Amino acid sequence: MKRTLFLFIAAIHPIVEVQSFGSPAAILQEADNSADLYNWQAAAEPYQQSEKAFHSQHDSRNALYAHIGYLRATMESANLPKLSAYFGAQGAAATVQNDLQLAMKCYIAKGDVDAEIDSALAQTDWEEVLRLAKQLKNLRWVSRATGEIGFHRYVQGDHATAEKDTALALLAARDSGDFAAQIRFLSGIGTGFEMAGALGQAHDCLDRAQELAYKHPETGYPYMAIAGQIMTLIKENNLQPASLLIKDDLTRSTAGRRYVK
Secondary structure: OOOHHHHHHHHHHHHHHHHHHHHHHHHHHHHHHHOOOOOHHHHHHHHHHHHHHHHHHOHHHHHHHHHHHHHHOOOOHHHHHHHHHHHHHHOOOOOHHHHHHHHHHHHHHHHHHHHOHHHHHHHHHHHHHHHHHHHHOOOHHHHHHHHHHHHHHHHHOOOOOHHHHHHHHHHHHHOOOOHHHHHHHHHHHHHHHHHHEEEEEEEHHHHHHHHHHHHOOHHHOHHHHHHHHHHHHHHHHHHHHHHHHHHHHHHHHHHOOOOOO
16 A cells, blocks of 8 residues: 555656646746736746746747846846847847747847936837837737837937827726836826926826835836835925935845846
8 A cells, every 4th residue: 555655646746846836838927927017026037947947948939038038137237238239139130030029028128228228229129119019919018118118208308299108108008907007107207297396296196106016016116116206205305205215225126136226
C-alpha cells in the first residue's frame, strides 16, 4: 500500500509543479496584466521568468517580447539613452516590423523611456504606437496613445491640441472602464493645471486620480498623481503636507529602485 501511494505521489509531482509555477504563456499574461495597469514594478519579475522559460523552449519571438517588457519594467535603474537606442533598433528590425503586436510593445516601451529624455522624440514614438494600434484595431491603445501624444504636445507648447487629446483619452478611458488609464490621464491633466497655476482644478484631478488608485491597489502606488500633488502643495506654500508626501515618495521609490521617481 505504501509503495503504491509513493508511486502515485511521484507520478503526480511533475503535474503539481507545473501548475504551481504556471506555463510561460500564463506567466507572460500575468506580466502583461500588471503592465496594462501601469504597475511596472509588479510586472518585472514575471517578465523575467517568462523570458527565461521561452528561451528554454527556443521560442525567440516570445522571449524577445518578454525581454522588452522586462527592460521597460526596470527602465528606472537603466541607462536611458542606451535603452532608447536598443528599443529603436528592435523596432526597426524586419522581424519586429512584420509582427505588429511586438512592434507596438517596443514603441510603447520606447515612448516611456524617451519621455524622460526628449519630449519631441517621445511624441514620435507614440504616434507610431497610435498607427500600430489602429492597424490592430486595439481601441484601448488608440485612446491611450492619443493621450500620451497630448502630454508631449503640452510640454512643447501646443496646449490647445494637447488639452483636446488628453480630454478625449480620459473620456474614452471612462467609457471603457479603463481605470488605470483614468488614473494616468487625471494625474497628467492635474499636473498640467498645476503648471498653469490653476491649483483648485489641479487638486480636483489629482484627488480623483488618487482615489481611483487607492480603490484599485493592483495599479500600484500613484507616483504621477503624488508628484503633481506635491508640486501643487509647494506652490500653495503648504510645505508640511508636501514634506510628508515627499518622504513617503522617496521611501517607496528607493525601495523599488524607481530612481527616476
